Every structure is written in C-alpha cells, then in structure tokens.
Amino acid sequence: MSLYVMKFGGSSVGSAERMQKVAQRIVEKKLAGHQCVIVVSAMGDTTDELIDLSKQITDRPSAREMDMLLTTGEQVSVALLSMSIQQLGHEAVSFTGWQAGMRTDDGHGRARIKDIKPDRIMKALDAGKIVVVAGFQGTSDEGEITTLGRGGSDTTAVALAAAVKADFCEIYTDVDGVYSTDPRIVRCAKKLDEISYDEMLELAHLGAAVLHPRAVEYAKQYQVPLVVRSSFTNNEGTYVKEEAVMENGASVRGIAYDKNVARISILGVEDQPGVLAKFFNALAEHHINVDIIVQSGVLNGKADFSFTVTLEEMDRAVEIVENTRSEVNFDEVTSETNLVKVSIVGAGMVSNPGVAAKMFDVISKQQASIKLVSTSEIKVSCVIEQSYLTEVILALHTAYDLDTNQTVFVGGPKDRR
Incomplete structure (x- = not known):
C-alpha cells in the first residue's frame, strides 16, 4: 500500500460534474489499495469572483x-469533494489548512510555510478515511488565517507530501504532463516523460505555468517524488526527479515565456564606484525584485544600464529610481512595456556550444530585436517585443527539434492555483 498526495486545481473541480469525476478518480486510487490525501483549489473562477466582490466594497x-x-x-471545494466521495460509499473528511496542521509566518497574502503537524491527517488515514485538505492556506503562530499566494495549492500539496512521507505527490492539471513549451501555442509540443528538479525549477521561474517554483523547490529540498498528470485523461504523466534521462542530442528540453515583464533604463549615469549599489539598494529596501541587468559601455564618463521588473512594480520602481537623484547624477529614466521574456532550458546546454547562437539567429530571422539577454548554465533568456511571441516560440521549437507529429490534448482553462 502506498500513500498518495493528489492535488486538483480550480479547473479540475470547476463544476459539480467535474467534482464528481475527480471523486471517482480518487475512489479508484483508494480501491487499488492506496491511502489518499487530496489537496484542492477553489472551484473555477471563485477566487476572481471573491476579489471582484471585495472591490465593490473598497479599493484598498x-x-x-x-x-x-x-x-x-x-x-x-473540500466540503463538496468530501460529499462527492461519501456519495460513492467511501469515508472522507475535509480539513482547512489550519486543521491540517499547516503553520506559516504572518505574511498575509504571501505567507511562507514554517512547519506542518499532520497529526489529524495521519489519524484519519489510519482510520481508513480519504483526507481532503484545502490548499493555499494556513495559520500563523498568532492564530491568524493566512494564504500562501500564487501557486499556493501546489506548494501545499508538496509540503504535505514531505510531511506525511508520501510515496508520490501527483499534481493534476488540464494537460497530461510537462511539455516542451506551452501547448496552447505549439499544439505539436513534446510531452516529457521525466524532467529534473533543476530544469523544472528554471522553467517554472521563467513562466511555465504547469508548476509553481515554490512547489518545485520543496520537492527538490525534501526529495518528494512529483508527478504531473491530467485531470481529464488517464495518460501517463511527467515525473519530476533529481536526475532525468537525457535524450540523445537534446540540448534544449523546454521553452518558456513570461509576459509580466517591463524594462527600465537609466541613462547618462556617472561612472563612479558604488553607483549601481545605490540604485539597487533603494529598490531592495522597497522589496522590488529585479531580474535581468545589463550595463552598456562608458562614454564620456557616463554609462547607460537597463533592468527588468514585473509590470505591476514598474511605476513604483521608476519612482524609487527618480528619488535617488539627491545621491546619484543621471540624465533620465525611461520605461518600456509590451515585452516578453522567452527562455530556452536544458541541462545539456552546458556541454553543447552554439545553443545560444542558434537562439539569437532564430529570433533575428523572425525580425524581432533582442533587447536584453540573461544566461546561466542551463538557460538562455531573451527579452523581445511581445507581438513576436508566437512566431518566435514556434520557430525555436522547430529549430531545437522539439516538434512531434501529435496534437496535444488541453482539457480546459489554466488552473488559478
């Protein structure tokens, strides 16, 4: 008998009918002789509807x-899913995050998990019950209800799997695994049978929506066997593990993109020691995360440099930079939107020269200008104009021999959490 943690996102339980199908799937796992802990997100667009409702009361x-x-x-979700399982003749009990022993810090809207005391979960499992846990939430040491932020249900599932020493953690979504790129853009994308934690972590950080980076970090840290599967088919999923088998000649395993990108440029900065530190210390003090940073050469004692931030932080970042004029001399600050960061990822890139050069060549042939570049041992990222996204992704996918002869099945809208 194995212990499974199974996570179902919002689209998987978006209606009563889908809820019942998920319940049937869980019961099948139980009848196969396994113990089951289920983590569930809010149904469909429930979270968006609640946010819209709050806006009718106050903007802040x-x-x-x-x-x-x-x-x-x-x-x-957990109450309805438990009822659905009970209707099929099996015992189920639902827990909120705090009832499940999820302890977090006090960061409302972005809490981090401190520890998990799964005593009630283990007691229910020992009694032969299916346990259904609310994802995305916990409680602080002061007893305050908290949420984990974006990707919180994925993180809940992996953290619970580590806490209960599960044999597998299955993440159910609307595609049947991790693909070489977004199958909504490239319908002939390649499903990966397995992928390493490091590759998956890069793809997740770079915009791949199938798993949240924090969930992958937990899985890597605690060596949780992670599987990504579809809620709508019984196809074999993708295994995320420490070491993945490399395909022959496959230097690039996946292509990701991120539309939440803005570029800020600071022009005519005096070339003096410590200048960049003043800018980025000011941004850090205001909790602005900076991604790619590029500085140009020095001309007449002045330099230009650019960096990227998220779209929602762009205006605040520009304001913070402007406020450093009392300490640093520079000519002007500019900002640019309608950008996208396109990235290639693969553990084999480090031993295959020319991978980046091919990427630059493919992008240029699509008549797109590369505005910024960032590299690591297993990834290359380029910031380009967003209007070229589809053409560039399709061309890169073909150039790195990732196309297949099959059309990907996509079951529904993207999960919210």
Whole structure:
C-alpha cells in the first residue's frame, strides 16, 4: 500500500460534474489499495469572483480580511469533494489548512510555510478515511488565517507530501504532463516523460505555468517524488526527479515565456564606484525584485544600464529610481512595456556550444530585436517585443527539434492555483 498526495486545481473541480469525476478518480486510487490525501483549489473562477466582490466594497481592503475572504473558496471545494466521495460509499473528511496542521509566518497574502503537524491527517488515514485538505492556506503562530499566494495549492500539496512521507505527490492539471513549451501555442509540443528538479525549477521561474517554483523547490529540498498528470485523461504523466534521462542530442528540453515583464533604463549615469549599489539598494529596501541587468559601455564618463521588473512594480520602481537623484547624477529614466521574456532550458546546454547562437539567429530571422539577454548554465533568456511571441516560440521549437507529429490534448482553462 502506498500513500498518495493528489492535488486538483480550480479547473479540475470547476463544476459539480467535474467534482464528481475527480471523486471517482480518487475512489479508484483508494480501491487499488492506496491511502489518499487530496489537496484542492477553489472551484473555477471563485477566487476572481471573491476579489471582484471585495472591490465593490473598497479599493484598498486589508490584507488580513482578504485572506479571510479568499480562503472560503477552498473551504467550499473540500466540503463538496468530501460529499462527492461519501456519495460513492467511501469515508472522507475535509480539513482547512489550519486543521491540517499547516503553520506559516504572518505574511498575509504571501505567507511562507514554517512547519506542518499532520497529526489529524495521519489519524484519519489510519482510520481508513480519504483526507481532503484545502490548499493555499494556513495559520500563523498568532492564530491568524493566512494564504500562501500564487501557486499556493501546489506548494501545499508538496509540503504535505514531505510531511506525511508520501510515496508520490501527483499534481493534476488540464494537460497530461510537462511539455516542451506551452501547448496552447505549439499544439505539436513534446510531452516529457521525466524532467529534473533543476530544469523544472528554471522553467517554472521563467513562466511555465504547469508548476509553481515554490512547489518545485520543496520537492527538490525534501526529495518528494512529483508527478504531473491530467485531470481529464488517464495518460501517463511527467515525473519530476533529481536526475532525468537525457535524450540523445537534446540540448534544449523546454521553452518558456513570461509576459509580466517591463524594462527600465537609466541613462547618462556617472561612472563612479558604488553607483549601481545605490540604485539597487533603494529598490531592495522597497522589496522590488529585479531580474535581468545589463550595463552598456562608458562614454564620456557616463554609462547607460537597463533592468527588468514585473509590470505591476514598474511605476513604483521608476519612482524609487527618480528619488535617488539627491545621491546619484543621471540624465533620465525611461520605461518600456509590451515585452516578453522567452527562455530556452536544458541541462545539456552546458556541454553543447552554439545553443545560444542558434537562439539569437532564430529570433533575428523572425525580425524581432533582442533587447536584453540573461544566461546561466542551463538557460538562455531573451527579452523581445511581445507581438513576436508566437512566431518566435514556434520557430525555436522547430529549430531545437522539439516538434512531434501529435496534437496535444488541453482539457480546459489554466488552473488559478
């Protein structure tokens, strides 16, 4: 008998009919002789609807009350799913995050898991019950309800799998595994049978929506066997593990993109020691995350440099930079949107020269200009104009021999959490 943690996202339980199909799938796992802990997100667009409802009351709700509001979505899901399992003649019990022993810090809307005390979960499993846990939520040491932020249900599932020493953690979504790129853009994308934690972590950080980076970090740290599968088919999924088998000649395993990108340029900066530190210290003090940074050469004692931030942080970042004029001399600050970061990822890139050169050549043939470049041992990222995204992704996918002869099945809208 194995212990499975199974996570189902919002699209998987988006209606009563889908909820019942998920319940049937869980019961099949139980009948095969396994113990089951289920993690569930809010149904469909419930979270968006709750956010819209709050906006009818106030434009600036407190973070604490938003956590109180948003966690109700998952509570609805776990209760309904437990009822669906019970209707099939099996014992099930639902727990909120705090009932399941999920302890977090006090960061409302972005809490981090501190530890998990799964005593109630283990007691229910020992009694032969299926346990259904609300994802995305926990409680602080002060007893405050918290939410884990974007990707919180994935993180809940992996963290619970580590805590209960599960044999497998299965993440069910609307595609039947991890693909070489977004199958909504490239319908002939290649499904990967397995992928390493490091490759998956890069893809997740770079925009691949199938898994959240924090969930992959947990899986790598605690060596949780992770499987990505479809809620809508019984196809074999993708195994995320420490070491993945390399395909012959496959230097690039996946292509990711991120539209949440803005470029800020600071022009005419005096070339003096410590200047960059002043800018980035100011940004760090205001919790602005900076991604790619590029500095040009020095001309007449002045230099230009650019960096990227998220779209929602762009205006605040520009304001912070402007406020450093009392300490640093520079000519002007500019910003640019309608950009996308396109990235190639593969553990084999480090031993295959020319991978980056091919990427630059493919992008240029699509008449797209490369505005910024960032590299590591297993990835190359280029920032380009967003209007070229589809053509560039398709061309890169073909250039790195990732196309297949099959059309990917996509089951529904992207999961929210």
